[in-house]
Amino acid sequence: MQEQLAAIVNEVETALVGIKTRPDFEAFKAKIVGGNGSLTAVMKQMGKLPKEEKPAAGKLINEAKRKIEAAFAATLAAIGDAELAARLGDPIDPTLPSPDDFEGRKHPLTQTREEICRIFSRLGFTIADGPELESEWYCFDALNTPASHPARDMQDTLFMPADTVSKDASKKADEAYVMRSHTSSVQIRTMLSGQPPIRIVAPGRCFRRDTVDATHSANFHQVEGLWVDKKVTLKDLKSVLDFFVREIFGTSVETRLRPSFFPFTEPSFEMDIKSQNLGALSGRWLEIMGCGLVDPKVFENVGIDPQQWTGLAFGVGLERIAMLVHGIDDIRHFYANDLRFLRQF
Amino acid sequence: MKVSIQWLNKYVDLSDIGEERIAEALPMIGLEVEDVLKAGLVPLQNVVIGQILEFVPHANSNHLSVCKVDVGDGVIRQIVCGAKNFKQNDVVPVALPGATLPGDFTISETVMRGEVSQGMMCSARELGLGADHSGLLILTGKGFKLGTPINDCFPPADTVFDISITANRGDCLSHLGVARDLAAYFNRELKMPVPENIFARERPSGNASNEFLKVSIETPDCALYNAWTIRGVKVAPSPEWMQRDLLAVGLRPINNIVDITNWVMMELGSPLHAFDAAQIGGNEIHIRKASEGEKIKLLDGKDYVLSAEHCVIADAQKAMVVAGVMGGENSGVTDATTDVVLEAAWFDPASVRKTSRKLALSSDSSTRFTRDVDPTFVAVAGTRAAQLIVELAGGTVAGTPISLGDWPRADRMIEISGDYVRERCGYDVEDAEILDIFKRLRFAVTIEGDKWQVLVPAFRPDVDRPIDLVEEFVRIYGTTTIPSGAIDSPVLPALDAKTARFVAKANDLLVGQGFSECVHYTLRDEAELKKCFGETIAAALALANPLTSEQSHIRPSLLPGLLDALKLNLAAHNEPRRLFETGHVFRPDKSGALRELVSVAFVALAEPTTRNWKSREKIDFYFAKKLAFDLAARAGITEQRLLVEAVAAGTSPLWQPGHAAVANDRAKAVSIEMGLISPKLALDWDIEANVIAGELLFTSDTFKLADKVTKFKAFSTFPPVSRDLALVVDQSVSEGFVADRLKATATKATAKQFAVEKINCFDVYQGKGLPEGKKSLAFEIVFRSENKTLTDDEVNKVFAKIQLDIERNIKCTIRK
Structure with a gap:
């Protein structure tokens, strides 16, 4: 029996050296300690031994078993290590670049739009929208810009053919469709579809029949603002716009309301800012938006009583703000989509 | 509108205020200063009067002369000169070494082709005295002593503001108008031109004819017509002061008659016209509609064909003037004119605008008429000009002046109260301060208890409601004192528009997937639309009045723009991989009506175009499908609602059949296209790589659905x-x-x-x-x-x- 055990231990120790995989190991292990295994067979002999020989035999068997189990455990550990190493592959070089070299970015105009909307949302303004393909009535007439007004010139506005029908922009009568020249038309659609009090910002795309150059674009974006309530005043206009401008340009920015003219506000102003942190544009007055109190005629056009309600409105150029904030000198960068531009923001 | 400070000072004394303060004040009363210019001679050092004693041709040049010049200091200087318009002993301005001429041009002693030149003789343009650069400015016979500094020979330079006048402020298209506003702002007295008696406004007398002329108004486009016949005038250059004024505001002096009409227009804002009386056939003037196809050659030298919507001033046979826009060549004042007919009229702003727009012709006259000239001042301007003609060109006013029509509008009364002003402003201001500003604006106020009756003169057509008076108050009171304070904005029960919320979610998803956002123009060209989307869609999306052929159509899809971006970035070696855009696009429905759709589109290169140390699996159709369906889910459209079909061959030039699909929901609120962009089409963009793309088009109906609150569903605890x-x-x-x-x-x-x-x-x-x-x-x-x-x-x-x-x-x- 001693020889048998020694031979088994020897066999195990020798064979395990060549066993590298788990199935080979399990097969070999079965040959030794399985139901028909060689060690199992030796152990079965134990029962047939005389009583006085049993303790010595048991000791021998235990000794052999301990050795075999230790050898198994070592091999199993080695296999486990090998498997893990195989799963892990080669160690990484952390300095190599990732092959997935794409990074998502929002366009600077989107970033600016979201920032503007976020600022106004803190004053309770919610986002409204309206069609880009707009009827002349909503774009002009309702905004107190009659047919004889210079802004109605074919020169400035892009028109659709007379027979155009749009399912997404209702008409007042048989007026033409235009590509909206400002987002102020959203004021009209908002006031017609709801009741005051109203406090909205309407970001959107606008169109002018302009030759493209460093400061002009065939389309551009505005964020329109409208606040209609019982007692909205000039002081509110100044306060709201000062808040907005300071959030965007910092608290050191100076502002002024310069009297101007828009058919849909009375009084009307251009808001100018002056800042020392605008690079080459520092220290001078820069026009950034048109604004004013809603003209009573506009209220009448949408069936709101101007005796009871007053309002303020403004329209900020998105490109203008983004250009000032980021020091961009040419509006065409926004529409060229060169990744060397887009990846900067 | 160019406004001269020297001219303004005739009506309001601003001499102690200083140009800078005026330049700052103008924008703050709504008159935006676009430019500050100098007119006339700015102070120049070392530029003096000199005399050309003799000159010989330059030996080494066939266009230069070598001149001996005396500037009165006992030294005879040699100056090389390229001009030809002088003769011996002519007196000219001489810039000596050390002088700096306008445009930062410094003069020094030089050698020109071997001859020393000790200064420069100057043209009018070189001195900043006008546009003339045809030769030297000849000052012979003006009695200037040699060596006199040039500034002692000319009036001081004027400052001219180029002001942008908003559409509502036609009254400021004149020096009197701007002076009126500045007088109000600086609280100064307005000085009316002398003699003041001609400024009394009188309604038309109704006189339609005299022995020299017969006038009839035959169209409502003309509300007022005044005419003066002035006989025996002598057409000549206008006096220097008038030429100076006109040059300062950018007008070219022509002759005394024309200059007077222009000068009075610039003074009072009312356009005038002068006819050569001899050219008025039948001594009749008819203000009538043009006949269809009637032709006229105007003073710009061009021929125009008129139609029945245009108003003309005609004699017995022919049209002489396009009313309110421009005079014709056939009846204008020439050097041979001896009798003139002076016209002062009021034309309907809308009619003049229409004509000016149709003929693509605008003039100083049409600019003013379209902004509603003060009708009560039309005859005044005519009287003023007639007097100036008599004074400066001789002649006498013959017969009783013609005076037809009636004022289409006059002064108006507006009722307002101090409280109304304060309620709109939101800050405290005393009644007295408001009333003072109305007075300064020359608005007369009658106080009736709390109510004020404010009489606004006809020169302000834009002021006709109480809110307009608030604007006038704010404009003059100033906006710098408007307080800025706490904002009282109680919460309103409103949410952001659903489209905006969806677009934000779509942006976040795509950016998270490594896509960079692009923004392209809405306007695209026709050939591209036809190529990618077919004739029907292209035809439905044409603009009526495109500016250029590359921007003639509105876009049906964001994908062509994204292909542009891929092309540009590939060419620039920017290694583009994943790009997206969101925006509005347009598609005709079955009936041909347009739908404005919210689009989300993305493009991705199937594999990188650059070499990489480690390769990744290529992306394919199923990448686009997953992304598109995830985007649809953010609009509340689940995969279960979508019907997917492969793109069949021949149905879409954009997509590669067998490698692309379309999906719709049953309500047709969304339509999705995704897969491989046709590699053949991509080649049109010079893209040789496979482009995996997707576009989701949502109708507004998608976003009309009520927000659904997600309800929890219990799940099994047992194994599958x-x-x-x-x-x-x-x-x-x-x-x-x-x-x-x-x-x-x-x-x-x-x-x-x-x-x-x-x-x-x-x-x-x-x-x-x-x-x-x-x-x-x-x-x-x-x-x-x-x-x-x-x-x-x-x-x-x-x-x-x-x-x-x-x-x-x-x-x-x-x-x-």
Whole structure:
């Protein structure tokens, strides 16, 4: 029996050296300690031994078993290590670049739009929208810009053919469709579809029949603002716009309301800012938006009583703000989509 | 509108205020200063009067002369000169070394082709005295002493503001108008021109004729017509002061008669016209509509064809003037004119605008008429000009002046109160301060208790409601004192627009997936639309009045723009991989009506174009499908609602058949296209790589659905059991079809004892071992019960039934 055990231990120790995989190991292990295994067979002999020989035999068997189990455990550990190493592959070089070299970015105009909307949302303004393909009535007439007004010139506005029908922009009568020249038309659609009090910002795309150059674009974006309530005043206009401008340009920015003219506000102003942190544009007055109190005629056009309600409105150029904030000198960068531009923001 | 400070000072004394303060004040009263210019001679050092004693041609040049010049200091200087317009002993301005001329041009002693030149003789333009650069400014015979500094020979330079006048402020298209506003702002007295008696406004007398002229108004486009016949005038250059004024504001002096009409227009804002009386056929003037096709050659030298909507001033035979816009060549004042007819009229702003727009012709006259000239001042301007003609050109006013029509509007009364002003402003201001500003604006106020009756003169057509008076108050009171303070903005029960919320979510998803956002123009060119979307769509999206042919159509899709971006960035070696855009696009529906759609589109290169140390699996159609469906889910459209079909050959030039698909929901609120962009089409953009793309188009109906609150559904705590089943079907049969039927079959087979949780296709095989034209789809069917652990026995019974039923339900065989 001693020889048998020694031979088994020897066999195990020798064979395990060549066993590298788990199935080979399990097969070999079965040959030794399985139901028909060689060690199992030796152990079965134990029962047939005389009583006085049993303790010595048991000791021998235990000794052999301990050795075999230790050898198994070592091999199993080695296999486990090998498997893990195989799963892990080669160690990484952390300095190599990732092959997935794409990074998502929002366009600077989107970033600016979201920032503007976020600022106004803190004053309770919610986002409204309206069609880009707009009827002349909503774009002009309702905004107190009659047919004889210079802004109605074919020169400035892009028109659709007379027979155009749009399912997404209702008409007042048989007026033409235009590509909206400002987002102020959203004021009209908002006031017609709801009741005051109203406090909205309407970001959107606008169109002018302009030759493209460093400061002009065939389309551009505005964020329109409208606040209609019982007692909205000039002081509110100044306060709201000062808040907005300071959030965007910092608290050191100076502002002024310069009297101007828009058919849909009375009084009307251009808001100018002056800042020392605008690079080459520092220290001078820069026009950034048109604004004013809603003209009573506009209220009448949408069936709101101007005796009871007053309002303020403004329209900020998105490109203008983004250009000032980021020091961009040419509006065409926004529409060229060169990744060397887009990846900067 | 160019406004001269020297001219303004005739009506309001601003001499102690300083240009800078005026330049700052103008924008703050609504008169935006676009430019500050200098007119006339700015102070120049070392530029003096000199005399050309003699000159000889330059030996080495056939266009230069070498001159001996005396500037009165006892030294005879040699100056090389290129001008030809002088003779011996002419007196000219001489810039000596050390002088700096306008434009920062410094003079020094030089050698020109071997001859020393000790200074420069100057043209008018070189001194900043005008546009003339045809030769030296000859000052011979003006009595200037040699050596006199040039500034002692000319009036001081004037400052000219180029002001942008908003559409409502036609009254400021004149020096008197701007002076009126500045007088109000600086609280100064307005000085009316002398003699003041001619400024009394009188309604038309109704006199239609005298022995020299007969006038009839035959169209409502003309509300007022005044005419003076002035006989025996001498046409000559106008006096220097008038020429100076005109040059300062950018007008070219022509002759005394024309200059007077222009000068009075610039003074008072009312356009005037002078006819050569001899050219007025029949001594009749008819203000009438043009006849269809009537031709006229105007003073710009061009021929115009008129139509019946245009108003003309005609004699017995011919049109002489396009009313309010421009005079004709056939009747203007020339050097031979001896008798003139001076016209002062009022034309309807809308009519003049229409004509000016139709003829694409605008003039100083049309600019003013379209902004509603003060009708009560028209005759005054005429009287002023007639007096100036008599004074400066001689002649006498013959006969009683013609004076026809009536004022279309006059002064108006507006009722307002101090409280109304304060309520709109939101800050405190005393009644007295408001009233003072109205007075300064020359608005007369009658106080009736709390109510004020404010009389606004006709020169302000834009002020006719109480709110307009608030604006006037604010303009003059100033905006710098408007307080800025706490904002009282109680919460309103409103949410952001659903489209805006969706677009924000779509942006976040795409940016998270490594896509960079692009923004392209809405306007695209026709050829591209036809190529990518076909003739019908292109035809429906044409603009009526495009500016350029590259921007003639509104876009039906964001994909061409994104291909532009790929092209540009590939060419620039920017290594583009993933780009997206969101925006509005337009498509005609079946009836031809346009739908404005919210679009989300993305493009991605299937693999990088640059070399990489480690390669990744290429992306393909299924990448686009996953992304598109995830985007649709953010608009509340789940995959279950979408019907997917492969793009058939010949249906879309944009997509590669066999590698692209379309999906719609049953309500047709969304339409999705995704897959591989046709590699042939991509070549038009010089893109040789495979482009995987997708575009989702949403109608506004998508976003009209009410927000659904997600309700929690309990899930089973028991384990799932799965069985695999491979079905052999025709190659043309889609997986979606088989999976749907298998799901239905399995669900039926369970007889509601437990659920078929999932049907998952885990293998698609065709080739060896399968008949020609067949493929094998292997599915994992997952079962689960809500209330117990399923036994093999239960599942096997159901699975056996599925195997039995599926071959009956669809054309397939079970692969063993």
